[in-house]
Amino acid sequence: MKELLVKMANKLQSKKVYRVEVDSEACKDCGYCIAVCPQAVFRQADYFNTKGYRPVQSILTQQCVGCRRCFFACPDFAIDVLEEQAGEGQQ
Numbered sequence: 001m002k003e004l005l006v007k008m009a010n011k012l013q014s015k016k017v018y019r020v021e022v023d024s025e026a027c028k029d030c031g032y033c034i035a036v037c038p039q040a041v042f043r044q045a046d047y048f049n050t051k052g053y054r055p056v057q058s059i060l061t062q063q064c065v066g067c068r069r070c071f072f073a074c075p076d077f078a079i080d081v082l083e084e085q086a087g088e089g090q091q
């Protein structure tokens with residue numbers, strides 16, 4: 001019984017996927033999110049936003065594990081970490 005519950009819990013957990021969105025106009029390129037992300041999801045963009053900053057982009061959002069370190073580290077509230085069911089948002 002316990003094994004079955006563990007298997008079910010693992011299966012439910014494995015279905016969690018996350019989508020990380022960065023507001024490129026709010027980002028001030030401080031780099032905190034890049035520093036704290038254990039999954040190397042972020043990279044600095046090769047363009048400037050209208051305020052003259054090079055915003056970060058969430059280029060490997062599929063690697064996100066949902067720890068939300070980036071969310072809490074960002075001083076400009078530029079990051080959203082959205083939880084989705086596996087398969088959601090994919091075409």
Ligand code: SF4
Nearest residue numbers: 037064065067068070
């Ligand atoms: S939630 Fe965690 S793993 Fe996902 S992008 Fe933010 S810091 Fe990286």
Ligand code: SF4
Nearest residue numbers: 027028030031033074
């Ligand atoms: S922590 Fe926020 S403001 Fe700083 S680089 Fe990341 S998204 Fe931009």
